[in-house]
Amino acid sequence: xxxxxxxxxxxxxxxxEEPERLILSDFAYSLYTELRRTKSxxxxxxxxxxxxxxxxxxxxxxxxxxxxxxxTVCRGIKQANELKYCAHCGETNITHRYQEGIxxxxxxxxxxxxxxxxxxxxxxxxNQQLCVQLCSVYEVYLREFYADILNTKFVKSGQSLYDKFxxxxxxxxxxxxxxxxxxxxxxxxxxxxxxxxxxxxxxxxLSEYRNVIVHNNGICDTKFINQHPEIPKHTQIFPQLxxxxxxxxCMGQAVTLLDAEYQKALKAQAVSSITExxxxxxxxxxxx
Numbered sequence: 001x002x003x004x005x006x007x008x009x010x011x012x013x014x015x016x017e018e019p020e021r022l023i024l025s026d027f028a029y030s031l032y033t034e035l036r037r038t039k040s041x042x043x044x045x046x047x048x049x050x051x052x053x054x055x056x057x058x059x060x061x062x063x064x065x066x067x068x069x070x071x072t073v074c075r076g077i078k079q080a081n082e083l084k085y086c087a088h089c090g091e092t093n094i095t096h097r098y099q100e101g102i103x104x105x106x107x108x109x110x111x112x113x114x115x116x117x118x119x120x121x122x123x124x125x126x127n128q129q130l131c132v133q134l135c136s137v138y139e140v141y142l143r144e145f146y147a148d149i150l151n152t153k154f155v156k157s158g159q160s161l162y163d164k165f166x167x168x169x170x171x172x173x174x175x176x177x178x179x180x181x182x183x184x185x186x187x188x189x190x191x192x193x194x195x196x197x198x199x200x201x202x203x204x205x206l207s208e209y210r211n212v213i214v215h216n217n218g219i220c221d222t223k224f225i226n227q228h229p230e231i232p233k234h235t236q237i238f239p240q241l242x243x244x245x246x247x248x249x250c251m252g253q254a255v256t257l258l259d260a261e262y263q264k265a266l267k268a269q270a271v272s273s274i275t276e277x278x279x280x281x282x283x284x285x286x287x288x
Contacts, residue, residue: 004093006270008058010049015271020278028058062270064148065091065162094144101137112241127239128213135210138251142173149187149265176204189261195254202250212237
C-alpha cells in the first residue's frame with residue numbers, strides 16, 4: 001500500500017472548509033467524467049464521492065521526502081495501492097519498505113520453527129539474529145517516520161531537508177528512550193503513550209537483547225544483569241521462538257498505531273497545500 005496518497009472522496013473532503021470543499025469536489029468529479037469512455041454508467045457526483053471502488057479514482061499523491069505533490073487518476077483503488085515509489089525522487093514509501101523487511105523476517109521465523117535436532121547451535125544463532133533484524137527493521141521505520149513528519153511539518157513547500165534529518169538521527173532510534181525523547185520534543189508525538197506502556201517495555205527488552213547480541217556476542221554483560229538481576233552473569237542469551245514471536249507481534253502493533261499518527265500529519269499537510277492552491281486559483285471550480 002502506498003502510504004502517501006489520499007483518495008479524494010467524502011472522507012477526505014470533510015477536512016476542508018465549505019468553499020474549498022465544493023471546488024475540490026467539482027475538480028475531482030470533472031476528472032472522472034472526462035476519462036469515462038462511456039457515459040451510460042456514469043456515477044452522479046454524490047455517488048462518486050462516497051464510493052471507494054470506482055474505476056477512475058482521483059488521488060492526491062504526496063512524497064514527504066522530496067515534497068513533490070499532485071493529483072492523478074488511478075484505475076481503481078487497487079492500482080493506487082500498488083504505487084510503491086515516488087515518481088519524482090524514486091524513494092520507496094515507508095509502508096512498502098517496512099513490509100519488505102518484515103517478509104524477510106517472517107521467512108527466518110519459519111526456519112526457526114522447524115530446526116533439525118542436530119542444529120541447536122544454528123537455532124541459537126538464528127534466534128539471536130532475528131532479534132537484531134527486528135531492531136534494524138523497526139529502526140528504519142522509526143527513522144523514516146520521524147524524518148518524513150519533520151520534513152512535512154517544518155520545511156516550506158518546494159524544499160526538502162529529509163537527508164539532513166536522517167543523517168542527524170545517527171542510531172538514536174535503536175534506543176526506545178531516545179526515540180521517545182526525539183518524537184515528543186521535535187514532532188510533538190508521545191511515542192510511549194501512542195504505542196502503550198506495555199508494548200514500550202517489550203520493545204525496550206528487544207533493544208536490550210539486541211545490544212547484548214551485537215556488542216557482547218550474546219553474553220549477558222554487567223549492564224544487562226543490572227537491569228535483569230534474576231539472570232546469572234555471563235549467561236548466553238538464547239531467545240526462544242515464543243519470545244521472538246512476542247517481539248514480532250508487538251512491533252507490528254506499534255507500527256499500526258504509529259501509522260495512524262503518520263497519516264494524520266501527512267493529511268494535514270495535504271489539506272493545507274490544496275487549500276492554498278485553491279485560494280491562489282491553481283485549482284479551479286469546474287462545471288459539472
